Amino acid sequence: MRITFLGHAAFLLETAGKRIVTDPYSSEIGYRPVGKRADFVTLSHHNPQWHSCLDDIQGEFEAIRGLEILETGATRGEVSFGSVLVYECENEGENAMMWIESEGLRVLHTGDCGILPNDATLRKCGRVDVLLALAGGAPTLSLDDLMILVEKLAPKIVIPMHFGVPGLHMTALGVEELEKRWDASHIVRSENSTLEIFAHSLLQQSQLQVLRPARLKN
Numbered sequence: 001m002r003i004t005f006l007g008h009a010a011f012l013l014e015t016a017g018k019r020i021v022t023d024p025y026s027s028e029i030g031y032r033p034v035g036k037r038a039d040f041v042t043l044s045h046h047n048p049q050w051h052s053c054l055d056d057i058q059g060e061f062e063a064i065r066g067l068e069i070l071e072t073g074a075t076r077g078e079v080s081f082g083s084v085l086v087y088e089c090e091n092e093g094e095n096a097m098m099w100i101e102s103e104g105l106r107v108l109h110t111g112d113c114g115i116l117p118n119d120a121t122l123r124k125c126g127r128v129d130v131l132l133a134l135a136g137g138a139p140t141l142s143l144d145d146l147m148i149l150v151e152k153l154a155p156k157i158v159i160p161m162h163f164g165v166p167g168l169h170m171t172a173l174g175v176e177e178l179e180k181r182w183d184a185s186h187i188v189r190s191e192n193s194t195l196e197i198f199a200h201s202l203l204q205q206s207q208l209q210v211l212r213p214a215r216l217k218n
Helices: 119-124 143-153
Strands: 002-007 010-015 018-022 040-043 062-065 074-076 079-089 092-102 105-109 130-134 157-161 187-189 194-196 207-210
Touching: 002 157, 010 092, 010 105, 018 092, 040 079, 079 119, 119 143, 130 143
Parallel strands: 018 040, 040 062, 105 130, 130 157, 157 207, 187 207
Antiparallel strands: 002 010, 002 194, 010 018, 074 079, 079 092, 092 105
16 A cells, blocks of 8 residues: 655555545645545545545545445445544534555544544544544644544554644644654654555554655645
8 A cells, every 4th residue: 555645634545456535635725736636535524625625636536425434334346434423622523534444454544633532432443554643733633632542543653644834824733743752763754755555564563654745835
């Protein structure tokens, strides 16, 4: 599986011959347009500026909305999708954390979650190999709560997203604030935007893989 960090909460996953874009943003937020071809687009909730802008997605794609598959999940060929209900603020702002399972890997996208989910909700997520993790602090999960989430889910790889970058039209912490809370021996900072992951080569301890947003403005 190849995972490319596009920017904000948008990633391109290439797996089982399919291309999946997560939570695409509008270029109005300060990143270059997503501009990627996709077979599937996953959407954690309706927010056309930050998390559900389909304008820049190319090709004939199917939008898979997390809030619509909470009970049923969805399977498309060799790729499975699922979601759990979370909230942006206390009991308001329904949102979905969505997982994508393929090639023996389960990737969980934390959407726009702002309230730490309870243990019952986290159990529904099942095994998490790769966590696409909110790292910018309020109004999403605080870093304290994010670290609790990581401890409970025990992913093998954590890839930060939704953090502050130059030119972004929102206030968010830079990714270095999360790095300060991590064991330095388990941080891999890359100038690349893409990470290739194989189920058979996952490490036992959570590793922070910091990728450069591919659609960052120069």
